[in-house]
Amino acid sequence: MRLVALALAAVAAWWWVETHHSTLQARFFSTIAQGLSYWIAPGASERLWLPQSGPYDIRLGYSRMKATLPHLVSSGYSIEAQARQSFLFRQLTGTFGLYPVYKQKSQAGLAILDRHGEPLYASPHPERQYADFDSIPPLLVATLLHVENRELLDDKRPSYNPALEGDRLALALLTQAARSVNAEVSRVGGSTLATQLEKFRHSPGGRSRDVSDKIRQLLSASLRAYLLGEGTLEARRRIVLDYLNSVPLGAAPGYGEIIGLGDGLWLRYGRDFADANRILMNANADPEAAAGTYKEALSLIVAQRRPSAFFGERQERLSALTDSYLRILARDGVIAPALRDAALAVKLAPGRQPLAPPSASFIERKAVNAARVALAGELNARSLYALDRYDLVAGTTFDGPTQAAAAGFLAQLSDEGFLRRNGLKGARLLARGDPRQVRFSFTLYEASPLGNLLRVQADNLDQPLDLNSGVKLDLGSSAKLRTLITYLETVAELHQRYGAMPREALESIALPREDRLSRWALAYLAAKSDRTLQHMLEAAMQRRYSAHPAEAFFTGGGRHAFRNFRREDDARVPTVAEALEQSINLAFVRLMRDVVHYHAYEAAGALGSEVRRGGEEARRRALERFADQDRREFLQRFWHKYRGKAPDELLAAIAASVRPLPGRLALVFRSVEPQADFAAFERFMRERLGERAGSDAHLRRRYAAYEPGRFDLADRGYLARLHPLELWLVAYLKQHPRASFADALAASAAEAPVVYRWLFKSTSRRAQERAIAIALEAAAFEGIGAGWRRLGYPFERLVPSFASAIGASADRPASLAELVGVVINGGLRRPPVSIDALHFAADTPFETLLARRPQPGERVLQSEVADSVRRALLGVVENGTARRLKGAFRGPDPAETLALGGKTGTGDHRFDTFAPGGHVLSSRVVNRAATFVFFIGERHFGAVTAFVPGSQAAAYDFTSALPVQILKAMAPILRPLLLPRADGTGADVPARIAAGESAARSVPAAWPPGLFRRDRDRYGAPAPFISRRSRFLARESRDMTVPIGIARALATSS
Known part of the structure; x- marks a missing residue:
């Protein structure tokens, strides 16, 4: 018994000593801990354990790396270096389920660096920490x-x-x-x-x-x-x-x-x-x-x-x-x-508002916000809030000094003295209107094997909205650039189709008289022995179009007249090249007509070719297409009129749209409220007509006369003097108050045979011809629109009108800049790139460094077409509407000028009301915009835009001369970026990676200067990489997207 007691006492003593001094635990756990190691090595790790749960791991983004890294690799990144974990580390975490054991950081957060490795943004979380x-x-x-x-x-x-x-x-x-x-x-x-x-x-x-x-x-x-x-x-x-x-x-x-x-x-x-x-x-x-x-x-x-x-x-x-x-x-x-x-004695008072941090200007953060939004998309982050808490350093393509200088320049464009010093107060510039209300934006890219590297993205709007890529604007004659490319693509298509045919075969081909473009191509090829595509494109640029404004054009569902910006152009018959240089509207309207007729009659699968051959089935399909298009347009118009109204407001709203006559109001009521009893009908009629509603017997006769089912929808619309679809939509919304436009459009298809019954009658031949012409034009614009979207056009549909050649279909500055990038890349479309390097989880067992790989690019234009367009854009600066820029940008040798080309555009966006004869009854200014899309030298391209929203735009008369002069004034700011650096490098990612050299041989050299550095004191060889982390605080608020719609109005552009 004494031995047992002694043994128990010994155990108790050992327990007390061990729990208080941990001698054996120290030896045991420290021995295991020595095997818990990790290091950084080039390339991807074959076995990397990553955490999947835990608030810390989720907040710092570690738990998402398992899904994010493969996605990034498939999206164009390569893993240049990654942590290697010891066998014991992986066993204890992956097999036994222990938490990862390493020296954890208490503060992390997103850091964004510019192309030189200098900080643009840092979001340390938590923000307030004890350093030691x-x-x-x-x-x-x-x-x-x-x-x-x-x-x-x-x-x-x-x-x-x-x-x-x-x-x-x-x-x-x-x-x-x-x-x-x-x-x-x-x-x-x-x-x-x-x-x-x-x-x-x-x-x-x-x-x-x-x-x-x-x-x-x-x-x-x-x-x-x-x-x-x-x-x-x-x-x-x-x-x-x-x-x-x-x-x-x-x-x-x-x-x-x-x-x-x-x-x-x-x-x-x-x-x-x-x-x-x-x-x-x-x-x-x-x-x-x-x-x-x-x-x-x-x-x-x-x-x-x-x-x-x-x-x-x-x-x-x-x-x-x-x-x-x-x-x-x-x-x-x-x-x-x-x-x-x-x-x-002190009473706790939680909830006191903390001191507000200094507000940061959105103007200064446009590049940062663009990078954060791009990064959130690439990482599939739940929100910008979550992204800001990731343990991540992102290397961007932005040039910090130029970005800051450009943002500062745009911010000063509200100062009258600054405007005068930079030559911005003359005619067609800012001589009229308050410059503080003008929104300016500037974007600049550099073409590289990695993609189109975004160097500068700036505007002077102190809101989250990005004017370069977040708005839909009428940018006027900048659309002539898209139209020219479509025209030259059509010529190239005709060359491919007919270029190898002998003269006799060409002369035997029958073409519709409307297809002037194909007829010219056949005549050109029949007359020439040298039929190379380049020569044919040069000849196409020398074709002439009248600029006379007297003609009325049937387009967009009706007859329209257009005018030139300068009256002196009215008597000209310029070549296509001259029309682009001088931005002559009527020449491009007629050129667009030729392009539309080609797509309507001769393009692959064109509906017009079947209609021309006299097929009744083709005519029916064209009429059905018109009916569908017409139904959508009218329904959309009525949807905007009635959406947002409560069910009990709909009847009053449509009743206010008809002339207050007993028969019409009675029919409207019985159509919208088919289940209502006579008492409700009588109350409705007397509220609107008073004594004119008639006697009780008279009202009962009307109530019975318009009972549901007695007249079909088309007859009810005729009797009420309303479009049948307006009557139908109000009744539909009354029954389905939560329906979307897509729901209403789908449901209205069942009414189309009744509403458009008149169109399919044999007695309506003249109306059918008009409807078929409208349908063929719409089909042609669908084909043209597909070509525009292939080249980066940001919207689903074009306005089916020749006015799309001068801006009626709207655009975005960033999308136009991307189009110029296609041109200077020789017809290759490369992705826009703002993030080129990522450093996850520095100083952890999960550390991963990624760099963007060079991309081959997608061939979207034949190189000959791209070359022809480039030469045409050079002419705009050399001889045309941007000639004030001639010689503005100098090369390394001051005597040498950099190649400079572009396209101007002015959108005077108005909502006009016309009389039957075409006379303008009223004109309401919607906004005013002017842009210049450009390229400088062999690699750089971008856009400058000025924009005034709303009716205040009537106070301004600036044209595209304004963005052209702004670019000229910015030349000293841009020059250091445009010229090669002294060390011979110009790209963010090192030449070795851009040239395709194996990153495994040269990981340190693969990174932008200052973004990552060797630290030989950590872990020994192979030396890992750690992030250069900025230590400044930047506050961020939630991003928002503000869509800006445009009216379908024809533009006067330059």
């Missing part, structure tokens, strides 16, 4: 330990395991056993600060679900404590530091998660973190001054258990608990009685 243990006020450390983990920093136990506090664990086990017998027994937790860190960082949801989670937390925390060896004092200090920097404290509206004591003080109490620490450092000297700050900090330590409740409906409970702890801390000598008494 010594920066924490000792009073705060003592308070935390007394509340949560009293033995943690006992320096008499150098190898103590901070994850396991023996007496606390024993008490927790005893109370848990007691609760199994009596549920009324209070629960005592066994968690230490170390295990709490593991829980709220890595356990799913930040909670312990069961005993296995507790064991996982305990083992992971133990291994982490012994990463540096058997001595744990430094690790224990790190635990205090990490806990205060990382404790979760709920969330705040407009901010999101609150992590760490620093952000907690700021967001919960409006307390400046630096001030709070200064006060707490001197708390004993001035307890009255420190009382409020100390009590707030203590309340945050207490509230971490249930922050949402304590800062929500249970604030009184939080105050009571905090006061209770104040008494305990004073009783146990942690704080002085004077501080206790002063703090007890």
Whole structure:
């Protein structure tokens, strides 16, 4: 018995010694921890374990890397370097389910760098942190330990395991056993600060679900404590530091998660973190001054258990608990009685608004926001909020100095003196109107094997909206560039079809008289012995079109007249090249007519060719197409008229649209309210007509005369003098108030045979011919639109009118710039690129570096067509509407000028109302825009745009001369970017990668200067890479998209 007692005593003694000094644990866990290593090596890792759950891993983006990295590789990136994890690391995490053990960071967040590796944006989260243990006020450390983990920093136990506090664990086990017998027994937790860190960082949801989670937390925390060896004092200090920097404290509206004591003080109490620490450092000297700050900090330590409740409906409970702890801390000598008494007198007031951070200008952040939006799309991030918290450095293609200079230049365009100094106050510039109301945008790309690298994206609109890519604008004659390309593509198609035929065969081909373009092609090929495509394109550019405005054109469903910007052009018959250089409208309207007739009659699968051959089935298909198009257009018009109205408002709205006659109102009521009784009918009629409604008997006859089913929809529309579809739509919306336009359009198809019955009657031959012409034009524009979209046109449909040649179909500056990129890339369409390098999870076992691979590009234009267009654009600057730019950009040799070409465009967007004879009854200004899309040298291209929204645009008369002059004034700003750098490089990604050299041989050289650097002190060879992280704070608000619609109006353009 004595031996048993002795043995038990020995075990107890060993347990006491081991739990208090952890000698064996230190040896055991430190031995294992030595095998938990990782390093960085070139190329992708074959076996990389990545975390999948845990608030910390989700917030920093680690949990998404498993899906994100393969997606990025398939999207054009290559993994240049990646972490390699030791076998034991993978076993403990992947096989045994422990949390990853390494030195974790308390602060991370998105950083964005420019092409030189200089910071553009940083979003560190949490924002307010203790840099090291010594920066924490000792009073705060003592308070935390007394509340949560009293033995943690006992320096008499150098190898103590901070994850396991023996007496606390024993008490927790005893109370848990007691609760199994009596549920009324209070629960005592066994968690230490170390295990709490593991829980709220890595356990799913930040909670312990069961005993296995507790064991996982305990083992992971133990291994982490012994990463540096058997001595744990430094690790224990790190635990205090990490806990205060990382404790979760709920969330705040407009901010999101609150992590760490620093952000907690700021967001919960409006307390400046630096001030709070200064006060707490001197708390004993001035307890009255420190009382409020100390009590707030203590309340945050207490509230971490249930922050949402304590800062929500249970604030009184939080105050009571905090006061209770104040008494305990004073009783146990942690704080002085004077501080206790002063703090007890303070009333906690969570919810005080923190000091607002300095507001950042959206003008200064256009490039950053563009990069963030692009990055969120590439990473499939849930939101910009989530993206900003990723542990990620993104290398962008932006040139920081030029971006800042361009943004600054545009911001100064509201200053009259600045305008005069830069020659912007003359005629057709900003001589009229308030320059502060003009929106300016500028975008610049550089062509490279990686894609079209976005160098500058700036505007002067202090809103999230990006004018370059987020608006739909009438950009006037810039559409002539798209029209010219379609014209030359058509010529190339005709060359391919007929170019090899002998003269006799060409002369025997019959073509419709409307297809002037094919007829010219046959005549040209029959007359020429040299039939190369290049010569035929040159001849096409020399074809002449009249610029006379006298002709009325049947297009867009009716007859339209157009005019030139300059009257002196009316008598000219310019070549296509001259018409582009001088931006002559009528010549391009007639050129577009030729292109449309080709697509209507001779293009592959053209409906017009079947109609021309006299097939009745083809005629029927053309009429059905017209009916569908007409139905959609009318239904859309009526949808805009009635959408948003409540069901009980619809009847009144349509009744107001008819002449107040008894028969018409009666028919409208019986159509919209077919189930209504006579009493409702009588009330409706008398409210609108009074005595004119007639007697009771008269009303009853009308009620019966228009009973549902007696007249079909077409007859009801005729009798009410309303379009049948308007009558139908109101009745449909009455029955289906939540229907979408797509729902209404689909449902209206059943009514089409009745509504358009008149069109298919044999007696309607003249109307049929008109309808077929409209249908063929619409079909032709569908084919033309498909070609435009292939070249980057951003919208689904073109306005089916010759006016699309002069801007009626609208465009976007960024899309026009992309089109110029296709031209200078020789017909290859390369993707726009704003992100070219990504560095995930620096200094972690998940570290991954990616670089964008060179892209082959998609052939969308024949090189001969692209060359012809490029020469034509050079002529616009050399001889045409942009000639003020001639010689503006100099090469390395000042005597040498860089090649400069482009296309101007002015959109005077109006909503005009016409009389039957074509006379303008009224004209309402919608907006005014002017643009210049350009290329400079062999690689750079972009767009400059000026825009005034709304009716205020009537006060301005600027034309495309304004953006042209702006580009000229910006030449000194752009010159350093346009010229080759002194070191011979000009691209962000190093020449080795751009040239296709294996990144495995030269990883360090593969990165933009300053983005990544070698650190030979970490882990030894092979040396890993770490991010150069910026340390400035930038606040960001939610992005928004603001669509801007345009009216279908014909534009006067230049």
